[in-house]
Amino acid sequence: EADAALHPLQDASLGSLTVYVVPETSSLLPQGISVYVGKHRGALVRAGGSLAALGTRLRQLSQVMAFPASSIAAALSDRAPDSQLGPGAGRHLKSSLGYEITFSLLNPDPRSHAVEWDIEDAVSRYVQPILDRLSLVANFSVDSQILYYAVLGVTPRFDKKSSSFLLSAHSLPHVINPVEARLGSNAASLYPVLNFLLYVPERSHSPLYIQDKDGAPVSTNAFHSPHWGGIMIYNVEAPASPKTSLPLHVKVDMGRVMEVFLAQLRLLFGLSREELPAEFLLESPGNEGLADWELDRLLWAHTVENIATVSTTLTSLAQLLDKIGNIVIKDDVASEVYRAVAAAQSAVAELATGHLHSAFQASKEAVTSSERAFFDPSLLHLLYFPDDQKFAIYIPLFLPMAVPILLSLAKIVREARQHKKEPTKMD
Known part of the structure; x- marks a missing residue:
């Protein structure tokens, strides 16, 4: 309630942050909570017993809501030294002008399972709100498909104690490649593709569960791969009677599935929330799936x-x-280079003044101009033909013609020298 009441008083501009310091005995925060982070761009902090305690809480708050040095190193993970990177650096998606999201239902046993999923309604209710928020960052397109007789490519291990099949953590990397060959979405895509797969195991391998590195079952029965997407295994309850006619009609609980996929989507974009002190309370972003300060980060x-x-x-x-x-x-290539440099300088200047939205727009313009200059057709055909390759191409053509010419010149020179050595006859 306090977050909603204070929201109209906050600065709504991108990159802004409003911190309200309340007395230590204030009843606005629950008992035992010293820092409350709302879903907008505001936070409540107890004053504490001293300025040192307040300063510690404000520093912790800036690590959560602002953009500290560790986040900069994570954004530059492919350029920063490994010593400056955290354990999760390099796992988030690289910046792009657009992303394509593909939801795939894998039914390897359609004779036994007739799976029904209302993907259109699920995307509209669960996915579209967060994509609307992320539209400031990039353009998104969503599609879906159903693949029959598509198996994981890894044979699960049967566990007699639980009467179930298990996929160990070390076998999960081998699951993606056979499935990816069936997806067929990466070949014609100009932008990175995020794959979210819902796998319904066949009857001969049901139920199927994923184990973590310690051998414990994964609560979500799903896993994600950085820069690629995620896979969730959806088990079907066995029929009560063995004489039940096939195929079984299976209606997917899209709410439970989309909760997992949205969590994986946040991980792919580096929006995972780190472990916080017990005195911190973070407000849930709600149906939008993304807090305002997370969008700023x-x-x-x-x-x-x-x-x-x-x-x-x-x-x-x-x-x-x-x-x-x-x-x-060419002049147009030079103009693209000048435009890229000017836009990059503008982005740096806008960041320094805290104008996040204009800085991001300038950085996108700089990326577009620099790539146009680098991949200009007038430069490409020259980049692949340096001088050494020109010699390698033309020497086989001119050498056969040059050999007889050089031999003829050498013969003429020898004859001229011999003619000079012969004495002149006088009559």
């Missing part, structure tokens, strides 16, 4: 990553052009 990360990408792209372009002395830079 994501925009910060993508802006910093875009600026670094522009720097790397233009540096690579300059190094390539230095190696090719006879290359000609």
Whole structure:
């Protein structure tokens, strides 16, 4: 209630943060809670017994809601030293202008199971709200498919004690490759594809459960792969009578499934919430699936990553052009380079002043211009033909013609020398 009441008083601009310091004895916060983080851009902090205690709580709060050095290192995981990276760095998706999300239902035994899933309603109710929030970051497209006779490619182990089949943690990496060959969505995609698979095991391998590294069953019966997506195993209850006619009609509980997929989507974008002290209380983002301050952190990360990408792209372009002395830079390529540099400088300046939205837009423009310059068709055909390759191509053509010419010149020179050595006859 306090978060909703204070929301109209907060600064609604992207990247802003409003902190309310309340007395230590205030009843606004529950007993034992010193820091409350709302789902907007505000937080309540107890004053504490001293300024040192208040400063400690504010530093902890900034680590949660702001964009600290560890988050910068995670955004630049492919450029920062390993010593500066945390355990989860490099697992989130790289910045892109768009993403494609594919929900796939895998039914390897359609003769036994007639699976029904209302994916359209589930996407509209659970996925679209969070995609609407993420539309500031990138463009999203969603599609779905049903694949029959698609198996995981790994034979599960039967456990006699539980009368179930188990997939160990070390076998999970071998599950993705056979399934990915059936998806067929990566080949024609211009943007990264996020795959979310719902697998209904066949009757001969039911029920099927996933184990973690310690051998304990995973509560969600699902796992995710960084930069790729996630897979959830949906077990079907065995029929009460062995004489039940087949196929069994199975209606998927989309609420339970989408709860897992949305959690995996947050992990892919680096929005997982770290373990916090017991005195911290975080408000649930609700149906939107994303708090305002989490969106700000994501925009910060993508802006910093875009600026670094522009720097790397233009540096690579300059190094390539230095190696090719006879290359000609067209005016439109030069203008794209100038535009990329100006946009990157504008993004850095906007970040310094706290204008997050304009900084992110400038960084996207810089990435687009730098890639246009780097992949310009007028440069590509010259980049693949340096001088050594030109010699390798033309020497086999001209050498056969040059050999007889050189031999003829050598013969003429020898004859001229012999003619000079012969004495001149006088009559």
